[in-house]
Amino acid sequence: xxxxxxxxxxxxxxxxxxxxxxxxxxxxxxxxxxxxxxxxxxxxxxxxxxxxxxxxxxxxxxxxxxxxxxxxxxxxxxxxxxxxxxxxxxxxxxxxxxxxxxxxxxxxxxxxxxxxxxxxxxxxxxxxxxxxxxxxxxxxxxxxxxxxxxxxxxxxxxxxxxxxxxxxxxxxxxxxxxxxxxxxxxxx
Amino acid sequence: xxxxxxxxxxxxxxxxxxxxxxxxxxxxxxxxxxxxxxxxxxxxxxxxxxxxxxxxxxxxxxxxxxxxxxxxxxxxxxxxxxxxxxxxxxxxxxxxxxxxxxxxxxxxxxx
Numbered sequence: 682x683x684x685x686x687x688x689x690x691x692x693x694x695x696x697x698x699x700x701x702x703x704x705x706x707x708x709x710x711x712x713x714x715x716x717x718x719x720x721x722x723x724x725x726x727x728x729x730x731x732x733x734x735x736x737x738x739x740x741x742x743x744x745x746x747x748x749x750x751x752x753x754x755x756x757x758x759x760x761x762x763x764x765x766x767x768x769x770x771x772x773x774x775x776x777x778x779x780x781x782x783x784x785x786x787x788x789x790x791x792x793x794x795x796x797x798x799x800x801x802x803x804x805x806x807x808x809x810x811x812x813x814x815x816x817x818x819x820x821x822x823x824x825x826x827x828x829x830x831x832x833x834x835x836x837x838x839x840x841x842x843x844x845x846x847x848x849x850x851x852x853x854x855x856x857x858x859x860x861x862x863x864x865x866x867x868x869x
Numbered sequence: 870x871x872x873x874x875x876x877x878x879x880x881x882x883x884x885x886x887x888x889x890x891x892x893x894x895x896x897x898x899x900x901x902x903x904x905x906x907x908x909x910x911x912x913x914x915x916x917x918x919x920x921x922x923x924x925x926x927x928x929x930x931x932x933x934x935x936x937x938x939x940x941x942x943x944x945x946x947x948x949x950x951x952x953x954x955x956x957x958x959x960x961x962x963x964x965x966x967x968x969x970x971x972x973x974x975x976x977x978x979x980x
Contacts, residue, residue, distance in 0.1 A: 700899060703898060703899045703902065704899075707894055707898050708891040708892070708893055708894070709891065711891075711892055711893065711894040712891040712892045715892050721892075724892075724894075725894060725895060728894055728898065729898070729901055729902050729905050732898075732902050733902060733905060733906055736902075736906065793886070793889060793892060794892045794893075795889045795890035795891055795892050796885065796886065796889045797888055797889065800885040800886075800887075800888075800889070803881055803882040803885035804882075804885040804886060804889070806882055806885075807882050807883065807885050807886065826886045826887075827886050827889070854883065857883060858879050858883070861878075861879040861882050861883070862875060862879055865875055865878050865879065866875070
């Protein structure tokens with residue numbers, strides 16, 4: 682089923698369309714969330730929350746962008762919010778943040794289930810480095826490399842210009858190269 | 870040569886997601902979404918409790934209570950000074966403390 686047909690059904694008040702939406706985009710949502718939060722349990726939670734939000738707000742969808750772009754945007758925002766909330770819970774309250782000795786938040790190894798066997802080890806190193814990138818660079822890089830989206834669509838998802846996405850990608854690659862060089866040099 | 874190998878490793882790592890498939894969520898996602906949507910919403914009192922337990926609300930309440938106490942204390946201090954003076958005046962008038970009322974004065978009333 683194509684997107685215009687789905688949008689027509691939504692506008693005609695057909696609520697059964699939700700089932701088709703979940704079936705059509707569940708992998709896209711889960712894969713994006715998983716690549717950002719790097720934990721399958723959290724990605725499952727985020728996927729459910731994304732589709733609940735889609736269900737609640739679908740009547741307000743104007744069709745200004747593709748439905749998939751709109752769902753991508755919800756997914757990215759939910760995943761980033763989830764990460765921040767988790768970080769806040771981990772750090773504890775304000776008093777704990779002031780008085781506790783700050784621990785270095787070292788990312789754990791993450792193995793993406795869809796990566797080819799030969800690339801497993803390298804992909805785990807890449808995901809570890811990705812966690813240390815600034816948020817918007819990480820999102821742009823993940824959407825391009827993991828979801829294979831073109832820069833134009835990433836710009837629409839992130840509600841920014843094409844030029845900004847190109848710049849984010851360039852900075853992400855430079856940052857990652859630097860981190861990876863340091864990592865491999867320390868391993869040698 | 871060593872630098873070339875390092876650059877190659879970095880490049881391979883950057884491209885390690887090429888050809889990767891999308892990860893798949895656990896089965897029965899729609900059922901779980903429906904279950905989550907149908908889960909009972911918290912009552913008004915529970916939502917009020919959740920609202921009150923937010924750190925920013927708790928801190929704001931404590932700050933307000935301290936401010937309110939300071940205001941009440943300052944106000945009661947200044948008003949008790951005025952009342953004290955007023956009470957003194959009333960007592961003075963009531964007992965005619967400023968008038969001559971000793972036995973000597975009474976016995977030696979001037980004509």
